[in-house]
Amino acid sequence: MPRKPKRAPGTAAEVRSAPGPALPWGLAAGFFLVYAALSVRLHRRMLTYGYDLGIFEQAVRSYAAGHLPVSALKGPGFRLLGDHFSPVLATLAPFYRLFPSPLTLLAAQAALLAVSVVPLSRWAHQAYGRAAALVVGLGYGASWGIAAAVEFDFHEICFAVALLAFSVTALGNERWRTAAAWAMPLLLVKEDLGATVAVIGAYIAWRGPRRLGLATAAAGMAGTLLEVLVVIPAFNPEHTYAYTGVLTGEDGRSGILTRLLHLPLDLITPQPKATTLVLLLAPVAFMALRSPLTVLALPTLAWRFLSDTPAYWGTVYHYSAVLMPIVFGAFVHCLGRWAPGDSGHDRRTVRAALTISAATSLLLLPQFPLARLADRATWQTPPRAAAAHRLMDRIPDGAAVAASNRLVPQLTSRCTVTLFGFPGIPLTAEWIIVDAQDPMGFPLSAEDEARALREARAAGWHPVAEDGGYVLLRRPPS
Template sequence: MSTAIRSRISRPSAAWVTGWGAGAAAAVVYVLFVVRRYQRLDTNGWDLGIFTQAVRAYSRFTAPLVPLEGDHVNLLGDHFQPWIALIAPIYRIFPTPVTLIVVQALLFALAVIPVVRLSTSRFGVVAGVAIGVGFAVSWGLVQALSFDFHEIALAVPLVAFSLVALCEERWRAALAYAAPLVFCKEDLGVTVAVIALLVAWRGGRVVWTAAAVTGVWGIAWTVVTMKVIIPSLADSGYGYESKFSGGATDSALRTLRGIAWGDPRSGTLFLLAVVVLVVGVLSPLMLVAVPTLAWRFLSTNTLYWGTGFHYNAILMSVVFVALIDALSGWGATVFGRRRVTAIALGCAGVGLALCYGNAFARLPQPSFYDNPPQFAAAKALAQRIPDGAAVATTNNLAPLVVSRHEVSLFPKLPRTARLPNWLLIDTTTHGYYPTDNAGVNVALDAVQSTGGYHRVAESAGVVLATRN
């Protein structure tokens, strides 16, 4: 067998083995990280508890009502994310919020596989692994893993698989992976349309029909979900319209001024470029990021602008596949093989360096593997609450009891539907929603003195109270 033939056989094999190995390694780290966060009471009712209530309802074949958000609130009236019903069978076997965060961790790890496989097949094992490391520890994924569970969990691997297929000129596969994005979140139909446009542009006439159908599919679902489905399930139409003000021109000008003046949007753009050493953002595939960046940056909600929460997770799939695309095209001519490897190693270095400033920095710290005393105390006290009882808890304790009880947040009392019979309160919490530690203690004193509740037990600062 000639050397050339052996090379053609070994490179794909190395790519697959490296891809699956990287995905498995990422899965181990991700699962360890999210489970430790749960055991350290770093997860919250908003949003892990909310999604657990929805999945629990799906597992019982009922509408996804979420008491944590309010009375008779249907989660599909907030965002359109029916895909989370697929978690329900797993939840029936493992009825705990940990199921959701582990599923999300595994989905993120799944996204690592095609990225590493493609980069390894194009640039070799060293560069492939380096790009995989950069992607796996990228700040957008870490921030999402650090903020409970969200509907974008499935979108991260779908975008990765779709764009990798596009790079490999597997046009119909690219469209097939993109199409289900409409069931992840209502705005992602526009992202589907952009991917369809890129497929039509690169694939030529042979895929125009399929691309056109997919693009129409995406736009149609976005319109239907925003204008029909969500308003029909919500109390006041599509609630996120209130996050935008003024005309399109005024909003665009405000956004450009904000970026120029250095508001959080400029920081987000800077980190998107830095994480791929600018090279990735010079690929046409970056067009896929435009819809997500547009709705976030045009919004008046400043929380959407920055690098926190889960808002940038999908963008990590985009920028890293765009990096591979750029290095495979003009980058191969400009940089050459050695410099491509150096760029890949640089991306890994940047990603790891940024970990020192985010939650992954806690992974090597021994204290991260110690449970706070409130964890065991809350679990023990919760055993005294009858199954199915209405319970109000502080945000950090909600995930511990949400699978067995109807949970609302304390001190959001009174409620118009079912006043909780039980309170499970962490008086040591450092949370900020719905109030801070001082507010929690003031509210607890108030309900015990005039609200009809009395203290049953206390342990490690966790208080169990019931109605008189």
């Protein structure tokens, strides 16, 4: 009986074969371990912060106690729904009740970011086989935007990354209702993501059922307006939305229309913006620009690059994580355009794109946070950390504590914690613990923190112990 000829990789028959669950979920499991390992080691080395891990833990701790989120770090009894609209955090409350620790938040973030690998790698497999699934899955999972989010504590955007990965995949496969269903919960993640929901709706109206698309777009814009103009001000002590200056300028005098007129130039200047754009597109061989799905990145890029805050422009922090599923989804979308063909030109085009993508991802990897796992220091806990914990162990559960930024998330699971020396927040804590040897310098300068410590001593807080450069003080009985 004659043997059937072997099929060349990337032919239409292979493209139509459905991937098994092992590869996408295997990649997700591997990245979960990587993300969790980095997050946990940073926390053990006391490199996580009250701003922002401490604030988010106070939010989840509030939900776990059965009430709306408050954060002493933002101010006495400050209601966090008056800062950002992120009720999705309540979904972590059952886990936090079982495991009341900042590590619960870090593990949840690792799981959500890791699961976002699944739809993209599965889609890549369907588009062009196992090689594409590996390149896309590994490149996306190790991408600098995801890595930066893992390194910088915990943020609510980890929910958005997973939702967007599933929504973008559904859009690329023209499963319009599924795409809209995955997009709508973004309204519960953060108030600015309603604009992304609106763009997803506009895309559906353009390429699919118009009524569904227009309804999704309307819900996205209405949701953001309701949250920014009504819900957040209702919870905010100043009855306003505190981040209006992101678009209007810190002085409030530069109007949105004026800034929109300068948008083309503002997208590439100053230089960190251009660098961010290049690094967004480089891991996907710039092919994302050939897919209309790239338009989904515009709302996030617009608010970041129109802002006067330099921290929003660059590649550090967590701000680019929501862009990664979009650009990698657009990349897979482009691959799918060539995949149905069996011509040599189609196969060479896709192989070249995958090769460039894989090579770029490998070149960028050492420059960003996941490379810290290869650093011996990451796996060693500094001796000063033990000294800090010896002092913190002397603080009883339930106490009111004012602490340095890096010490805050070590205490928020069992104490009511404020940031020591923060302007505008009265010092009412019973205990003070400060890193006097190596102050972080944010959000207070080292000089301001040292001055606040001197003032506390002068006001009657007496030293209980000092160890490894850390100082523990207690307020005398009244």
